[in-house]
Amino acid sequence: MRRISRRAAHYIRDELLKRERFIVVALDSRQKIQSVNRSTPDWKLPGLIRGSILPDSLSSLVDTASGTAEPMVFSYVELNGFFVDIHVLGDADSADLVIHDVTQAHEAEQTLQQRAHEISLLSEQRAALNAELADLNQELFQRRRQAEQASAAKSRFIASMSHEFRSPISSIMGYADLLKAELPGSENPRALQRASWHLLTLVENLLEQAREGDENVKLNPGRFSLDRLVDDIEVLFRTQSEAKGLDFEVKSAPGGIDIECDELRLRQILINLVSNAIRYTQKGRVSVQFRLRDNKLQVRVRDTGRGIAPGDLEDIFKPFTRVGQGNAPGTGLGLTITRQLVQRMGGQLSVQSEPGSGSEFRFVIPCSMVKNDHVSMPPLSGSVLWVDDDPDILALYQVVLENWGLTVSVANSITQAKELIARQDFPLIVTDVHLTDGNGLELFRSLRTEKPDISGIIISGSGVTDMETEAAGNGIRAFLQKPIDAELLYNEIAAVFEGGSPDHVV
Amino acid sequence: MKSAKVCMVGAFGVGKTSLVRRFVHQQFDERYQTTLGVKIDTRIIDTIAEPIKLVLWDMEGADPFETDKRPLARIKSYLKGAHGLILAVDGTRPATVKTALGLYHDFCREHRHVPAIMLANKADLTAEWRFDDSIIPDSLSVYQTSALTGQNIETAFTALGATLSEP
Numbered sequence: 001m002r003r004i005s006r007r008a009a010h011y012i013r014d015e016l017l018k019r020e021r022f023i024v025v026a027l028d029s030r031q032k033i034q035s036v037n038r039s040t041p042d043w044k045l046p047g048l049i050r051g052s053i054l055p056d057s058l059s060s061l062v063d064t065a066s067g068t069a070e071p072m073v074f075s076y077v078e079l080n081g082f083f084v085d086i087h088v089l090g091d092a093d094s095a096d097l098v099i100h101d102v103t104q105a106h107e108a109e110q111t112l113q114q115r116a117h118e119i120s121l122l123s124e125q126r127a128a129l130n131a132e133l134a135d136l137n138q139e140l141f142q143r144r145r146q147a148e149q150a151s152a153a154k155s156r157f158i159a160s161m162s163h164e165f166r167s168p169i170s171s172i173m174g175y176a177d178l179l180k181a182e183l184p185g186s187e188n189p190r191a192l193q194r195a196s197w198h199l200l201t202l203v204e205n206l207l208e209q210a211r212e213g214d215e216n217v218k219l220n221p222g223r224f225s226l227d228r229l230v231d232d233i234e235v236l237f238r239t240q241s242e243a244k245g246l247d248f249e250v251k252s253a254p255g256g257i258d259i260e261c262d263e264l265r266l267r268q269i270l271i272n273l274v275s276n277a278i279r280y281t282q283k284g285r286v287s288v289q290f291r292l293r294d295n296k297l298q299v300r301v302r303d304t305g306r307g308i309a310p311g312d313l314e315d316i317f318k319p320f321t322r323v324g325q326g327n328a329p330g331t332g333l334g335l336t337i338t339r340q341l342v343q344r345m346g347g348q349l350s351v352q353s354e355p356g357s358g359s360e361f362r363f364v365i366p367c368s369m370v371k372n373d374h375v376s377m378p379p380l381s382g383s384v385l386w387v388d389d390d391p392d393i394l395a396l397y398q399v400v401l402e403n404w405g406l407t408v409s410v411a412n413s414i415t416q417a418k419e420l421i422a423r424q425d426f427p428l429i430v431t432d433v434h435l436t437d438g439n440g441l442e443l444f445r446s447l448r449t450e451k452p453d454i455s456g457i458i459i460s461g462s463g464v465t466d467m468e469t470e471a472a473g474n475g476i477r478a479f480l481q482k483p484i485d486a487e488l489l490y491n492e493i494a495a496v497f498e499g500g501s502p503d504h505v506v
Numbered sequence: 507m508k509s510a511k512v513c514m515v516g517a518f519g520v521g522k523t524s525l526v527r528r529f530v531h532q533q534f535d536e537r538y539q540t541t542l543g544v545k546i547d548t549r550i551i552d553t554i555a556e557p558i559k560l561v562l563w564d565m566e567g568a569d570p571f572e573t574d575k576r577p578l579a580r581i582k583s584y585l586k587g588a589h590g591l592i593l594a595v596d597g598t599r600p601a602t603v604k605t606a607l608g609l610y611h612d613f614c615r616e617h618r619h620v621p622a623i624m625l626a627n628k629a630d631l632t633a634e635w636r637f638d639d640s641i642i643p644d645s646l647s648v649y650q651t652s653a654l655t656g657q658n659i660e661t662a663f664t665a666l667g668a669t670l671s672e673p
Contacts, residue, residue, distance in 0.1 A: 060546055064511070128636075
């Protein structure tokens with residue numbers, strides 16, 4: 001403001017004094033109060049008494065301002081419940097304190113500041129929570145990755161165990177087949193087969209339990225004769241049930257039909273249910289009835305055993321639970337796995353039971369049905385290379401294939417197989433998927449350019465794998481699972497040497 | 507009696523007012539009330555050398571992201587003539603350590619060196635505690651305090667008072 005008249009200056013001062021409250025304190029060099037002047041007589045602050053020493057708080061302000069040529073203003077100083085601006089005007093000899101009541105302005109600004117700070121604190125909390133959430137997400141991600149790695153390791157372990165178990169069992173079953181041909185009428189090879197199927201089912205039960213929750217487990221559907229399956233079930237269990245003095249009956253209708261589903265798992269289900277029925281029936285009969293209708297296989301397994309109490313009907317499907325069965329042998333996994341398998345195959349398993357009268361387990365699974373046209377196995381001719389690191393399997397299938405009229409070469413590794421292939425042409429190579437020096441599929445991949453006409457069959461002991469898609473482009477016509485179904489194997493080989501594909505290959 | 511101006515500085519919401527109130531009046535109020543300006547309190551403490559009157563300037567909190575620079579300017583002007591500094595930080599808010607250290611370094615640049623301590627407050631909030639002392643200079647003594655429980659407050663203020671009372 002430029003120079004104004006004394007009259008105007010007085011007017012402004014008077015107006016200011018009407019609106020605002022001031023206290024002016026005059027101090028000497030020792031901060032002793034020389035005078036106290038109030039713009040409003042009723043506004044008093046304690047400690048401001050003429051002749052006394054300035055209170056500590058105000059004294060500290062004066063000290064802070066000392067040495068400054070210009071007046072120093074301390075804004076929003078809290079003083080006895082008031083908020084004041086304190087202007088310190090002074091020199092070495094004296095000082096004036098102009099105390100201005102700004103309580104109302106402080107309140108307004110403080111409210112705004114308070115809100116701003118609260119918002120800022122909330123924002124910080126949100127940021128901290130977000131950071132925590134991000135950490136948790138990261139941790140979850142890590143744990144999920146670890147879980148996936150563990151799951152993958154578990155899957156690899158199961159696949160490996162499955163292969164390890166199935167290979168020798170497959171070998172036993174194959175040799176039992178050979179013995180059956182060599183010793184017609186003997187029960188011994190059948191006993192071998194029976195024990196092998198039981199062993200395989202027990203192993204598969206355990207592996208199935210380990211696979212629980214693994215959504216990547218695939219079914220391995222294939223076409224097979226229901227009559228043969230029914231016959232096998234009868235042969236497998238007749239001796240066992242007769243040994244206990246039980247009547248054992250297996251019925252099937254209609255006959256002469258091929259069905260398509262996962263044969264190994266269907267056998268597993270049947271063996272679990274029938275062996276349970278025989279195990280828990282002390283007298284009377286066990287019957288198994290197969291019915292095919294509308295592309296569905298319905299099986300009933302009835303027994304006249306002790307039955308199951310109504311309250312226990314659901315518990316029997318819990319793993320490692322064996323309701324009221326005393327010391328009866330078994331792992332306690334059979335029914336759990338059976339229901340799991342039926343559900344995995346798209347079917348349903350139910351049970352009806354009456355204590356003292358027996359039980360009936362019934363399951364229905366979808367399967368396509370085709371009238372079978374099985375032919376005899378006429379002799380074949382041609383050269384086949386069989387690759388497997390299990391010498392028993394090599395020896396077995398060398399005999400089996402030679403019995404079919406084929407010329408068989410064997411190799412126990414990919415390296416050895418390549419050496420043989422370099423010297424001789426093989427229209428067909430049958431190889432195990434897991435070999436000591438690599439993967440069976442790799443062998444076909446490496447031959448793809450030089451020998452594009454070679455057909456391949458891969459034998460897997462660990463179920464169908466993700467290789468299936470890639471296999472199609474490498475000349476591989478089939479994946480067969482251990483234990484190898486001789487008829488399926490014959491059909492696949494026959495298709496190669498007859499230059500076509502049989503109408504009932506897998 | 508010797509008297510020392512001790513300024514309590516730090517980010518807003520770290521508990522400066524509560525720390526002073528606990529030390530001077532042995533009181534604690536859970537309500538958060540933003541300080542705007544300054545409140546001056548005094549307390550005399552006994553030290554080995556001699557009793558000393560601590561004139562405690564409880565200053566408004568600094569907000570490094572505040573666009574209005576007047577509060578920061580006020581804080582800096584009030585620091586003039588301080589004999590000691592108390593840097594208050596919130597142990598659950600790591601950013602408050604940087605704010606306090608920023609004020610401290612600014613002070614050291616503009617004024618003579620004075621004794622200073624750091625109070626890492628809210629030590630009672632153990633579940634949320636995220637205090638990281640890796641960026642704190644070794645020369646700065648750090649006390650984990652709680653205005654709520656009174657933890658370490660007497661110890662910290664007395665330690666600073668003892669340093670200030672030394673001839």
